Amino acid sequence: MQTFIHDIGPKRALRGIVYRSPFRKGKITRLRVPALPKGYSCVQARDIPGKSILTCAGYSLPILGKSEVRYLGEPLILFCGPDPEVLAEICASVELKLKEESPVEYKDLSGPYREGQIINVAYGDVDLAFNLADQIVEGEYRTARREHFYPDTQGAVADWDGKNLSLYAATQDPFGLRSAICRCLDLAPRKVRVIAVPVGNSMEGKLLSSFLVAAQASLLAYTAAKQVVLIYNREEDLLFSPKSPEFLIRQQTALDREGGAIAVRVQIFMDGGCYPPKDCEALRQAVHSAWGAYRVPNMEVTGRTLVTDFPPIGSFRASGRAQAIFAAELHSSRLEEIAQLDPYTWKKENLVETGRKEGRNKGLRPMALTVLEEATRISDFTRKYSAYSAVKKRRKTIDQAAYPLRGIGMSLASQDAEGILECLHSIEETRNTCTLKLVLERGKRVRIFTSFVDCGMGIHALFIHRVALLLDLDPSKISVQPVDTQEVPDTGPTTLARAVTVGLPLLEQCCQNLQKKRKTATAPIEVRRSVSLDKLRAPRRGKDKSRDGGAESAWAATVVEVELDPVSFQSICRGVWLVVETGTIAHRKVTLQILEGETLRALGSSQLQEYRGTTSDGRKLCSNTDLIPGAEQVPEIQVHLLETQEGPMKGYEQLPHLGVPPAYAAAVCQATGLYVDQVPITEEVIQQCLEM
Amino acid sequence: MPGNVIKLRFTLNEKQVLLQCHPGTRLLDILRHDFGLEGTREGCSQGECGACLVLMNGLSVNSCLVPAFALADSEILSIEGILSLKSFTDIRKSFADIQAYRCGFCSSGMQVALAALLLTKREPNADEIRRALSGNLCACGSYNGVVEAVLQSSSRKRRYGRR
Numbered sequence: 001m002q003t004f005i006h007d008i009g010p011k012r013a014l015r016g017i018v019y020r021s022p023f024r025k026g027k028i029t030r031l032r033v034p035a036l037p038k039g040y041s042c043v044q045a046r047d048i049p050g051k052s053i054l055t056c057a058g059y060s061l062p063i064l065g066k067s068e069v070r071y072l073g074e075p076l077i078l079f080c081g082p083d084p085e086v087l088a089e090i091c092a093s094v095e096l097k098l099k100e101e102s103p104v105e106y107k108d109l110s111g112p113y114r115e116g117q118i119i120n121v122a123y124g125d126v127d128l129a130f131n132l133a134d135q136i137v138e139g140e141y142r143t144a145r146r147e148h149f150y151p152d153t154q155g156a157v158a159d160w161d162g163k164n165l166s167l168y169a170a171t172q173d174p175f176g177l178r179s180a181i182c183r184c185l186d187l188a189p190r191k192v193r194v195i196a197v198p199v200g201n202s203m204e205g206k207l208l209s210s211f212l213v214a215a216q217a218s219l220l221a222y223t224a225a226k227q228v229v230l231i232y233n234r235e236e237d238l239l240f241s242p243k244s245p246e247f248l249i250r251q252q253t254a255l256d257r258e259g260g261a262i263a264v265r266v267q268i269f270m271d272g273g274c275y276p277p278k279d280c281e282a283l284r285q286a287v288h289s290a291w292g293a294y295r296v297p298n299m300e301v302t303g304r305t306l307v308t309d310f311p312p313i314g315s316f317r318a319s320g321r322a323q324a325i326f327a328a329e330l331h332s333s334r335l336e337e338i339a340q341l342d343p344y345t346w347k348k349e350n351l352v353e354t355g356r357k358e359g360r361n362k363g364l365r366p367m368a369l370t371v372l373e374e375a376t377r378i379s380d381f382t383r384k385y386s387a388y389s390a391v392k393k394r395r396k397t398i399d400q401a402a403y404p405l406r407g408i409g410m411s412l413a414s415q416d417a418e419g420i421l422e423c424l425h426s427i428e429e430t431r432n433t434c435t436l437k438l439v440l441e442r443g444k445r446v447r448i449f450t451s452f453v454d455c456g457m458g459i460h461a462l463f464i465h466r467v468a469l470l471l472d473l474d475p476s477k478i479s480v481q482p483v484d485t486q487e488v489p490d491t492g493p494t495t496l497a498r499a500v501t502v503g504l505p506l507l508e509q510c511c512q513n514l515q516k517k518r519k520t521a522t523a524p525i526e527v528r529r530s531v532s533l534d535k536l537r538a539p540r541r542g543k544d545k546s547r548d549g550g551a552e553s554a555w556a557a558t559v560v561e562v563e564l565d566p567v568s569f570q571s572i573c574r575g576v577w578l579v580v581e582t583g584t585i586a587h588r589k590v591t592l593q594i595l596e597g598e599t600l601r602a603l604g605s606s607q608l609q610e611y612r613g614t615t616s617d618g619r620k621l622c623s624n625t626d627l628i629p630g631a632e633q634v635p636e637i638q639v640h641l642l643e644t645q646e647g648p649m650k651g652y653e654q655l656p657h658l659g660v661p662p663a664y665a666a667a668v669c670q671a672t673g674l675y676v677d678q679v680p681i682t683e684e685v686i687q688q689c690l691e692m
Numbered sequence: 693m694p695g696n697v698i699k700l701r702f703t704l705n706e707k708q709v710l711l712q713c714h715p716g717t718r719l720l721d722i723l724r725h726d727f728g729l730e731g732t733r734e735g736c737s738q739g740e741c742g743a744c745l746v747l748m749n750g751l752s753v754n755s756c757l758v759p760a761f762a763l764a765d766s767e768i769l770s771i772e773g774i775l776s777l778k779s780f781t782d783i784r785k786s787f788a789d790i791q792a793y794r795c796g797f798c799s800s801g802m803q804v805a806l807a808a809l810l811l812t813k814r815e816p817n818a819d820e821i822r823r824a825l826s827g828n829l830c831a832c833g834s835y836n837g838v839v840e841a842v843l844q845s846s847s848r849k850r851r852y853g854r855r
Contacts (some may be wrong), residue, residue, distance in 0.1 A: 002799075004733070048846075151797035198795065597834060601833055626830060629831070631838075632822050
């Protein structure tokens with residue numbers, strides 16, 4: 001049985017607690033800590049010996065608020081001691097006074113806000129094209145904040161012995177965490193040891209948040225000179241930990257007489273939270289994916305980060321790209337209607353052509369078309385779409401429907417390898433090298449040394465099966481060394497995309513090297529391989545003309561079929577068909593399992609309740625059953641892998657998150673005949689659309 | 693916890709135990725902290741995710757919702773107790789197979805839910821298995837893998853006549 005962070009806290013260790021602001025915004029005028037009993041310690045912002053700001057994957061936030069409060073629940077003081085009940089009493093007697101300011105609500109992102117980062121991308125003559133347009137189609141699309149809902153809440157166990165710090169943490173980036181702790185405590189890296197414990201499926205929620213809780217535990221251990229356990233409870237984790245940002249995307253398309261798109265203008269507004277990132281990868285991904293996979297000669301995209309008073313934002317799987325593709329795909333479904341074409345035909349006719357230089361998606365047509373055709377075939381899309389459209393036409397209003405409303409939707413998306421590397425690069429500019437080590441021991445046993453933790457993504461299983469295949473060994477003889485910064489090399493932060501695009505090629509090189517060494521040396525044999533991310537990025541910058549520009553992008557076409565109750569609008573997903581381009585598959589079973597699981601999570605975020613942290617009076621508005629589908633809600637999921645023999649395995653775990661929400665929304669639109677322009681789509685959302 | 697302390701006698705994993713605690717203490721905390729049975733996990737803490745499932749008098753219950761006073765004279769079987777039962781060997785093996793592709797946080801809760809089902813039905817069909825798992829949430833979305841594993845283990849039993 002796996003041991004998670006909640007299972008390792010020794011009984012004798014001190015317990016930690018975080019005092020959080022009960023106010024949403026204001027300048028602190030008084031913060032008084034009560035007299036502490038013997039054996040209890042506290043830490044405030046002024047006690048931090050090093051840097052008090054944590055940075056991870058481009059996002060940053062302070063460990064403790066100092067002179068101002070920017071969001072409800074902002075950590076202000078840390079306490080530790082032997083008795084949790086006494087700690088709770090101490091927290092209750094902290095005196096906080098502040099000059100309150102009115103918070104900026106996040107309901108309407110286009111309101112008067114302070115702007116953070118702005119990104120502009122343009123080509124062609126957009127103004128002229130709009131002046132000459134025969135018709136202009138406008139749409140406004142919203143995507144809600146998303147909660148990671150990792151099963152194990154954030155936590156860390158820190159132990160300071162007066163010279164060295166040992167830290168047990170549930171994190172996706174053990175070496176990044178070590179650097180952060182060194183900066184926070186002003187210690188040399190050799191004095192800090194991070195032992196990564198198994199992490200529940202985290203959707204990249206164990207990056208910035210894990211740094212925060214680990215830094216807090218480390219500060220307490222450093223101050224008290226003892227072992228400290230700090231575990232957030234579910235409520236504080238749900239309410240106050242960083243989430244994926246909310247987006248509002250305005251699409252304007254200029255059409256010619258035949259209904260073809262001649263120009264696109266996109267405005268993207270991203271809720272940057274109270275500590276908006278200066279250089280946000282999610283915004284960049286959104287801007288570069290603003291018109292999806294389609295061809296347009298003139299385009300203008302503006303992305304803005306807005307400063308609000310919501311808890312900080314952080315990494316999330318496919319953040320930015322998923323929202324932009326949702327808007328682009330849903331907007332394209334309106335263009336399909338105007339052009340009186342079914343989605344398959346419209347998509348086929350408007351795909352970016354091979355060799356064209358629009359945007360970053362040049363030369364992507366062949367594989368995009370293949371996945372599209374395959375998805376259409378296996379889902380019987382064309383027949384079902386025509387049948388449901390005919391039913392919709394016969395029905396004058398939705399009230400006349402005495403039978404379930406049915407609809408089917410399709411979407412097309414790509415996971416860009418360059419985007420993955422850009423994202424990884426921005427995680428920490430100074431850590432630009434990935435290293436992986438393999439050791440062949442006596443008895444033909446192999447140990448893999450990497451800093452990738454598993455996080456329920458099957459990374460370790462993938463690595464084990466790959467080594468078994470390449471070295472012709474039994475998988476049971478291969479193991480992955482537990483992640484400890486004193487034992488394993490820095491392979492970088494864990495994401496499946498990185499493990500596949502960077503880790504697997506390194507592993508393959510190690511295996512080749514090991515095979516050579518086996519002929520001349522006896523066990524134990526150690527091989528180590530490193531790669532610089534700059535090197536990996538160089539060929540992707542378009543210098544290599546001999547290769548298809550899209551060879552490293554993974555494409556997926558998704559079809560979703562839904563059935564809605566005509567009275568309650570409760571939806572049942574009848575099926576999901578996903579066709580994914582994967583490159584050379586390292587292990588089919590693991591790949592299928594991962595994609596099926598991600599599809600289910602993506603479906604949950606499309607149809608279940610929106611995550612809203614708190615109302616203004618601090619009430620929690622949703623629970624975890626609203627965020628993850630249960631066993632009885634699992635529809636038929638068919639995943640087809642299109643293996644391209646040449647080229648490495650591709651990152652693909654984002655694809656269900658890119659494809660499922662727009663396909664689901666398109667299916668609901670067809671079933672109800674309504675223009676639904678947001679995700680998640682709940683019964684209430686459909687009701688609201690009906691009343692409008 | 694402030695207030696009165698009660699004395700309790702109940703059966704835990706087929707052994708009689710005696711415990712002194714506050715009547716409101718959660719069974720989950722009793723198992724994890726007083727008996728060191730950490731296979732029972734704390735997930736949502738509000739009875740929705742099923743990570744903390746145990747068998748109480750043969751029925752699966754969320755231990756985060758069971759107060760200590762309800763334990764008197766009851767029979768509790770936690771995941772540690774279930775894993776030691778010979779009749780669940782096949783399920784244990786099936787879970788070990790699919791474990792590699794999941795984070796494993798919900799495994800113990802799911803195995804308890806399946807144990808409750810298999811106590812009443814030896815060869816359940818896919819729908820019955822799904823219904824039994826309806827109180828368990830899996831962040832990795834591995835339900836289909838679990839259903840398949842249970843069906844396979846049932847068919848193995850049938851084939852080899854082990855009942």
